[in-house]
Amino acid sequence: MSSAPSQDTLPEAPGSVPENSMKSKDMRRILASSFIGSAIEYYDFMLYATAASLVFNKVFFANLGPGFALFASFVTLAVGYVARPLGGLIFGHFGDRLGRKKMLVLSMLIMGFGTTMIGLLPTTAQIGIAAPLALVVLRLVQGVAVGGEWGGAALMAIEHAPKKHRGFAAAFANAGGPAGAILGTLALSLFAALSGDDFLVWGWRVPFLLSAALIAVGMVIRLKVSETPAFQKLEAEGAKRRVPLFDVLKNNRRAVMLGLLATTAFYVCQSMTTVWGVSVAVENGADKNGVLNIKAFAALLTLIICFYSARLSDRVGRRRVLIGASLLGAVLAYPILLLIDNGELWAFALAIVLGNGLVQGFLYGPIAAYVAEQFPTRNRYTGASLAYQGASMVGAGFTPMIVAGLSLAAGGGLWLIAIFWIATMLAAVVAVKLTAEGTQRELD
Numbered sequence: 445m446s447s448a449p450s451q452d453t454l455p456e457a458p459g460s461v462p463e464n465s466m467k468s469k470d471m472r473r474i475l476a477s478s479f480i481g482s483a484i485e486y487y488d489f490m491l492y493a494t495a496a497s498l499v500f501n502k503v504f505f506a507n508l509g510p511g512f513a514l515f516a517s518f519v520t521l522a523v524g525y526v527a528r529p530l531g532g533l534i535f536g537h538f539g540d541r542l543g544r545k546k547m548l549v550l551s552m553l554i555m556g557f558g559t560t561m562i563g564l565l566p567t568t569a570q571i572g573i574a575a576p577l578a579l580v581v582l583r584l585v586q587g588v589a590v591g592g593e594w595g596g597a598a599l600m601a602i603e604h605a606p607k608k609h610r611g612f613a614a615a616f617a618n619a620g621g622p623a624g625a626i627l628g629t630l631a632l633s634l635f636a637a638l639s640g641d642d643f644l645v646w647g648w649r650v651p652f653l654l655s656a657a658l659i660a661v662g663m664v665i666r667l668k669v670s671e672t673p674a675f676q677k678l679e680a681e682g683a684k685r686r687v688p689l690f691d692v693l694k695n696n697r698r699a700v701m702l703g704l705l706a707t708t709a710f711y712v713c714q715s716m717t718t719v720w721g722v723s724v725a726v727e728n729g730a731d732k733n734g735v736l737n738i739k740a741f742a743a744l745l746t747l748i749i750c751f752y753s754a755r756l757s758d759r760v761g762r763r764r765v766l767i768g769a770s771l772l773g774a775v776l777a778y779p780i781l782l783l784i785d786n787g788e789l790w791a792f793a794l795a796i797v798l799g800n801g802l803v804q805g806f807l808y809g810p811i812a813a814y815v816a817e818q819f820p821t822r823n824r825y826t827g828a829s830l831a832y833q834g835a836s837m838v839g840a841g842f843t844p845m846i847v848a849g850l851s852l853a854a855g856g857g858l859w860l861i862a863i864f865w866i867a868t869m870l871a872a873v874v875a876v877k878l879t880a881e882g883t884q885r886e887l888d
Contacts, residue, residue, distance in 0.1 A: 466609050470670065474604050475616040477548075477669045478597045482620020483627065484662040485552060485593045488559035488655050489524065489586055490621070490718075491628035494739075496521040497723040498632075498732065499648045504568050504576045514723060516576075518844040521719070523580050524587035525841020531591020532829030533689060539825035540688040543671050543679075544596045544603070547825075551592040552666060556659030558585035563652030591836075595829035598812040603672035603821070603887060608758060611883070614812035615754030621808070622746040625718070629743065633736035674821045674887050688826035692819070696827050699818040702875045703831030704838070707815060709770050709872030710807040711839025716865060717742070717799040720844045721784045721792070728787030735792060742796040749805025757810035761883055766814060766876045769806035774869035776803060778862040785858060807872075817882025824887075839868070 500520065501513035508516060531551070539547040562582050568575040597617035605613035631651035639647025692700060718739055725735050757765045776798055783795035812832075819827035850860040 466605065466613070471604060471613075474600060474669050475613060477665050478601045478617040479620050479623070481548060481552060481662050481666050482593060482597045482617050483623040484620075484655075484658045485555045485590050486621045486624030487627045487631075487658060488555050488624070488652075489590045490625040491559070491632065491651055491655075492524065492562070492583065492586060493521055493719050494629055494632050494722065494736070495648055495652075497719055498726065499644060500579070502644055503648070504579055506568065515845065515848050518719075518848060520576070520580055520583050522841040522845055524583040524590075525837045527584045527587025528591035528833040528836045528841075529830060531588035531593075532595060532833035533591075533826065534588065535592025536595055536823075536826030536829040537688050539592070539596055539599075540823055543675055544600050544825065545666075545669060545671050547592055548596040548600065548666055549663065551589045551596065552659055552662050555586060555589035555593070556655055558582045558589060559652050559655035561585075563649045563655070591829065591833045594812075594832055595825045598816055598828065599674075599825055600669065600672060602813060602816050603674040603824075607884070607886070610817070610887075611754045611757040611762065611810050611813040612751070614816065615751050615809050618754075618808055618812045619747050619750050622743040622750065622805075625743040626740045626747070629736050629740040633733055633740070636733060636736070674824075677821075688823040691823045692827040692830060696819055696823065699879070700827060700831045700834070702879050703815045703818055703828070704834045705875035706766060706872045706879070707811055707832050707835030708839035709773060709869050710804060710811055711836055712843050712865060712868040713773055713799055713804040713807065715840045715843035716847065716861075717780070717784070717796045717804070719840075720847045721795065721799070723844075724784055725787065725789075725792040728785065730787060730789045730792050734789045738789070738793045738796060739800075741793075742800040745797060745801030746805040746808060749801060750809040753806045753809030754813070755809075757813065758883065761881050762810040762814040762817075763876050763879070763881050765806060765810045767873050769803055770869045770872040770876070772806070773799075773803040774866045774873075777865040777869065778858070781858045781862055781865070814876075814879075814882060817885050817887070818879065821887060 496517045497514075501508075501517040504520075505513040505516040535547045535551060559582075562579065565578055565582070566575055594617065597620065598614050601613040601617050602610050628651065631654065632648065635647040635650045636643045639645070686694075722735055722739060726732050753765050753769070780795045780799045783791040783798075786792070815831050816824060816828045818831075846864065847861050850864060851857070854860045
């Protein structure tokens with residue numbers, strides 16, 4: 445007498461995601477697209493952050509004093525982060541209406557244009573005030589593009605993945621961030637060495653111009669992926685849907701605010717170590733090329749820990765990992781600040797390994813899945829992008845300016861900066877504790 449077929453041998457329903465699909469050819473292509481596409485876009489976006497610390501204050505704001513020139517450079521950096529929620533709204537709206545794939549292709553094209561044009565931009569000495577104004581406009585373009593990128597890349601991975609692997613799958617989109625930072629930092633470091641005294645003349649421009657070639661590679665990969673099963677199911681149902689933003693504001697406001705607070709901790713950590721920290725270390729005497737190389741190594745460590753913590757979150761839950769990492773960040777905040785302010789290369793290395801590699805890595809791994817799981821399919825692109833990109837604006841865009849201001853207010857002291865950093869970590873703990881665990885939630 446034959447036995448009933450086991451669950452493992454049952455035929456798959458159309459559009460379903462089998463539990464072993466992480467090893468399928470399609471899933472590997474999707475994960476590669478999320479990782480490589482995000483890495484290329486974040487290469488462009490984070491390249492600007494490093495250049496803002498080391499180049500733009502001297503090239504576009506040289507007529508200001510050193511402190512105010514750096515502050516002005518960080519203001520242009522912030523503009524890109526302010527634009528990210530706008531990009532999340534625009535791309536989220538159409539991504540929830542027209543599909544995730546189309547928006548990913550468009551965001552990459554826009555980013556490539558903005559970054560390449562920065563590499564061609566004349567200096568203030570050549571065209572006057574038009575140069576920094578054009579820099580601000582192009583940074584806005586970058587911000588809008590990357591604001592649309594994250595939501596699409598993360599959802600492409602999450603909505604294709606089986607439930608028990610969603611955290612790990614989403615990490616491929618997030619890991620593109622540190623991977624792009626590694627590429628951007630190494631490119632800037634390489635051309636700083638090759639151009640020598642001419643670095644501020646032409647050396648800094650080459651990494652920006654290389655964006656055009658990277659975008660071409662990314663487009664070839666991204667065009668080969670399919671739309672997500674969750675969105676295809678939503679389309680097949682044909683139900684009348686509200687404008688995604690209105691839907692989020694009516695039904696998911698709490699999820700947006702708590703997701704924003706939780707994600708801000710990661711972005712503050714990133715800005716403190718890789719933007720403000722780089723500038724302070726170099727100003728205090730650390731070798732510029734050494735600082736850039738250490739920053740690239742720390743980004744590699746972030747990349748490794750990101751995947752580990754994402755997989756860990758699939759086993760023990762997103763909340764446990766995020767709360768533990770936030771508490772660790774609160775404990776290490778002041779020691780890291782002391783190391784950054786030391787002016788020695790070894791001290792900066794230890795600071796960035798602890799802050800950027802360890803704390804940020806454990807926050808970064810689960811955060812994409814954590815945020816996305818708080819929203820339904822019909823408005824997930826918009827809602828997740830609002831939370832994540834809102835946090836990028838607050839945590840990354842404003843942090844270098846806030847910290848520079850706090851340092852001036854404290855007469856160069858670190859205590860106000862430490863309070864700010866610790867407060868953001870503890871706010872993230874509260875936010876995560878107030879949200880439900882999403883690992884077992886079905887993505888409707």
